[in-house]
Amino acid sequence: xxxxxxxxxxxxxxxxxxxxxxxxxxxxxxxxxxxxxxxxxxxxxxxxxxxxxxxxxxxxxxxxxxxxxxxxxxxxxxxxxxxxxxxxxxxxxxxxxxxxxxxxxx
Numbered sequence: 001x002x003x004x005x006x007x008x009x010x011x012x013x014x015x016x017x018x019x020x021x022x023x024x025x026x027x028x029x030x031x032x033x034x035x036x037x038x039x040x041x042x043x044x045x046x047x048x049x050x051x052x053x054x055x056x057x058x059x060x061x062x063x064x065x066x067x068x069x070x071x072x073x074x075x076x077x078x079x080x081x082x083x084x085x086x087x088x089x090x091x092x093x094x095x096x097x098x099x100x101x102x103x104x105x106x
Contacts, residue, residue: 002084011081012043014091021098030070032097038071039090042078052076 003011019036026032038055041047047055056072067075077093080086 003082003089008043008082011089011091012040014089015040015043015094018091018094018098021101022094023097023101030068034067035071035074036094038067038075039078042075043082043090046082047075047079049076049079052079 015036019033022032022036024031024033042052045051052067052072052075055067055075057066057068074090074093077086077088078090081089
């Protein structure tokens, strides 16, 4: 089932909150911040799959200029959630990392 406009707004707010709770990069140096920004961009601007692929790199050489393969996949997952094809919201995917970070702080 497709999320309502209110659910999408709520998801955008959750993603913004999560951004402050996860490390800015993965242990491999990939940007978590850029990944969450991409998910938010998809939700705020109702980006199509074509828009997402246009924003993505086709080779690893382009990763400095466009979304990496990982970020593209997360953006596509956000699109699938908006289309009702994936029941798991984008913020759900970040919950294990948020929980892990909270445990480390204790």
